[in-house]
Amino acid sequence: MTVICWFRRVLRLDDHPALVAAAAEGPVVPLVILDPAEARDHPASAMRQALSLPLLDQALQGRGSRLIVRRGSPAQVLQAMARETGAATVHASEGFPFASDEGLADAVAKSGAVLHLHPLADLVPRASVLTGSGGVYKVFSPFWKALRKVDIAPPLPAPKLAAPPDWPANDGTDWPEARAAMNHGWDGVARHVRAGEDETHARLEEFLDGRLPDYKQHRDFPWRPKATTGLADALAVGEISARRIWARLQPDFQSGTKGADHFLSELAWREFARELMHAFPRLERDCWREEWAAFPWKSDNDDAEAWRRGQTGVDIVDAGMREMFATGQMHNRVRMVTASYLTKHLLTDWRVGLDWFARCLTDWDAASNAMNWQWVSGCGPDASPFFRVFNPDGQGDRFDGGGAYRDHWLKPDAPGARDFAAAAPRSWGIDLNRHAVRAISLADGRARALTAYQQLRERA
Numbered sequence: 001m002t003v004i005c006w007f008r009r010v011l012r013l014d015d016h017p018a019l020v021a022a023a024a025e026g027p028v029v030p031l032v033i034l035d036p037a038e039a040r041d042h043p044a045s046a047m048r049q050a051l052s053l054p055l056l057d058q059a060l061q062g063r064g065s066r067l068i069v070r071r072g073s074p075a076q077v078l079q080a081m082a083r084e085t086g087a088a089t090v091h092a093s094e095g096f097p098f099a100s101d102e103g104l105a106d107a108v109a110k111s112g113a114v115l116h117l118h119p120l121a122d123l124v125p126r127a128s129v130l131t132g133s134g135g136v137y138k139v140f141s142p143f144w145k146a147l148r149k150v151d152i153a154p155p156l157p158a159p160k161l162a163a164p165p166d167w168p169a170n171d172g173t174d175w176p177e178a179r180a181a182m183n184h185g186w187d188g189v190a191r192h193v194r195a196g197e198d199e200t201h202a203r204l205e206e207f208l209d210g211r212l213p214d215y216k217q218h219r220d221f222p223w224r225p226k227a228t229t230g231l232a233d234a235l236a237v238g239e240i241s242a243r244r245i246w247a248r249l250q251p252d253f254q255s256g257t258k259g260a261d262h263f264l265s266e267l268a269w270r271e272f273a274r275e276l277m278h279a280f281p282r283l284e285r286d287c288w289r290e291e292w293a294a295f296p297w298k299s300d301n302d303d304a305e306a307w308r309r310g311q312t313g314v315d316i317v318d319a320g321m322r323e324m325f326a327t328g329q330m331h332n333r334v335r336m337v338t339a340s341y342l343t344k345h346l347l348t349d350w351r352v353g354l355d356w357f358a359r360c361l362t363d364w365d366a367a368s369n370a371m372n373w374q375w376v377s378g379c380g381p382d383a384s385p386f387f388r389v390f391n392p393d394g395q396g397d398r399f400d401g402g403g404a405y406r407d408h409w410l411k412p413d414a415p416g417a418r419d420f421a422a423a424a425p426r427s428w429g430i431d432l433n434r435h436a437v438r439a440i441s442l443a444d445g446r447a448r449a450l451t452a453y454q455q456l457r458e459r460a
């Protein structure tokens with residue numbers, strides 16, 4: 001009997017537990033649902049998924065199958081698809097950490113079918129790496145130490161797929177709501193995307209072909225070409241599994257190749273974020289440390305708007321914000337600096353920044369985004385201490401010494417600045433020749449942040 005496999009954010013054939021389970025039951029209808037609400041809240045991430053779909057369809061066709069795409073809310077589409085195909089079973093991955101599964105099983109049951117949810121192929125099942133007393137690790141180092149000792153399950157090979165007797169109707173891979181939400185930024189951002197499962201594996205191989213040994217030394221420099229893998233967007237839309245990357249790195253890890261240990265520890269940060277969010281589902285909205293609820297962060301404000309538009313007058317911050325708007329990506333070091341500037345110098349609530357990143361990043365990942373924002377702003381479990389305020393000018397000089405990164409995004413004739421101006425909405429009135437005036441000096445911003453922190457400590 002026909003079975004539905006809803007791909008969700010697992011846009012691959014390799015190491016796909018839901019697909020393996022579906023294929024073992026009978027002919028599979030591979031399904032993707034384009035949800036207008038998702039496109040509205042996370043347009044760059046939706047766009048990133050949309051770019052992957054034609055390639056997923058190609059890969060399926062290469063195996064005698066094809067991709068069926070439907071637009072609408074997941075519960076309604078699943079119900080309709082189960083009825084149309086007569087499928088008794090729907091297999092899918094769990095929505096965590098991106099989406100809720102609430103109501104889905106009931107919707108499917110109304111069509112007489114059963115929904116089976118499978119865990120994502122992360123390194124470990126959630127809540128399986130715990131402290132001696134059975135709690136979640138709140139500090140990364142001991143978590144990493146424990147994770148290294150665990151046997152990580154091997155990735156699953158892509159299954160053989162049988163086609164159903166009839167294919168249901170297909171809405172096609174265009175996602176108009178995502179296109180509308182991206183406005184005229186779509187084409188510019190799309191130029192920076194390397195989509196598809198094959199392409200992702202090729203990217204990993206390129207990285208392993210000589211760049212791994214320098215990973216630790218080079219990864220903090222935003223203008224170092226290809227110092228990092230650039231795989232976060234592929235992981236976020238599921239073109240590759242963390243388990244597959246882990247398995248591929250094992251020969252280097254076991255033989256002590258320089259860089260391998262550090263690289264896998266970064267992958268472990270992604271896992272750590274998931275553990276934290278699983279234990280504390282409100283990680284995107286509430287401070288992990290309760291006392292921080294009283295911190296006097298400002299809600300959204302004009303300075304935050306200038307931050308979003310890359311118009312703060314602080315070069316490394318503006319460069320980073322422009323990079324993210326024009327390409328859907330931002331270098332990790334620059335993410336830390338821009339986030340620190342917003343939450344400390346501009347004393348603005350970390351959730352204002354989190355929401356903007358969640359709209360603009362092609363690698364948006366609910367858990368990684370939330371953990372890192374809480375880390376930078378000091379309210380997370382294993383957070384950078386609030387009193388360590390990054391000096392953005394100093395960070396720029398240290399990690400972009402020659403200024404090439406900043407010039408690329410700020411000099412009026414530079415390609416990056418022009419791409420940014422082309423992507424920005426007209427209402428922003430971007431004038432590349434105008435250098436914005438800082439809302440507050442770095443010294444005053446730092447002093448204001450530290451005073452607020454001191455008051456919080458006195459109240460606690």
Ligand SMILES: Cc1cc2nc3c(=O)[nH]c(=O)nc-3n(C[C@H](O)[C@H](O)[C@H](O)COP(=O)(O)OP(=O)(O)OC[C@H]3O[C@@H](n4cnc5c(N)ncnc54)[C@H](O)[C@@H]3O)c2cc1C
Nearest residue numbers: 228229230231232266267270332335363364365368369372
């Ligand atoms: C404020 C802020 C927000 C962030 N938001 C996101 C987000 O929405 N999605 C996201 O994937 N990453 C996020 N990060 C983490 C990090 O910036 C990106 O994962 C990294 O830039 C990806 O580049 P890469 O793939 O070349 O990484 P590489 O250096 O090649 O690392 C390999 C993989 O390890 C993981 N990783 C590396 N660093 C981190 C980290 N600090 N936290 C979690 N995982 C990590 C990623 O999956 C990455 O692809 C955020 C960081 C900050 C400071």
